[in-house]
Amino acid sequence: KGGMTKLLALVIVGFIVIQIIRPLGLWFWGKVWTLVAWCEMRDDFRAFRIDRIASVVIAGRIFKPERGKQLADFYRAVERSEDYGMAPDRAARS
Numbered sequence: 001k002g003g004m005t006k007l008l009a010l011v012i013v014g015f016i017v018i019q020i021i022r023p024l025g026l027w028f029w030g031k032v033w034t035l036v037a038w039c040e041m042r043d044d045f046r047a048f049r050i051d052r053i054a055s056v057v058i059a060g061r062i063f064k065p066e067r068g069k070q071l072a073d074f075y076r077a078v079e080r081s082e083d084y085g086m087a088p089d090r091a092a093r094s
Contacts, residue, residue: 008020008021008023008037008056008057008058008059009021009056009057009058009059010035010048010053010055010056011053011054011055011056011057012048012052012053012054013052013053013054014052017041019039019040019041019046019048020039020040020041020059021035021037021038021039021040021046021048022037022038022040022063022069023035023036023037024036024037024038024070024071024074025071025074026050027047032049032050032051033049033050033051034047034048034049034050035047035048035050035053036071036074038069038070045073045074045077
């Protein structure tokens with residue numbers, strides 16, 4: 001459906017917690033690929049290392065893009081953190 005994407009459930013290697021996310025994009029950090037997403041549980045952006053994702057399940061629900069939860073919003077958060085000389089805390093979580 002136009003403008004809608006399915007929610008995904010991730011199981012991370014070494015963790016039992018299942019993360020329900022809105023996948024937004026992929027980033028390559030020189031040696032590691034990460035999945036940038038909006039995490040429904042934490043109500044914040046997260047970056048998950050692809051090599052640490054044990055499994056992915058389509059959660060059976062779809063979402064519409066919402067203001068504050070899109071890839072452009074993630075980029076703005078990273079830029080703000082760089083402006084203040086801090087590590088991008090939202091992007092660093094994994």
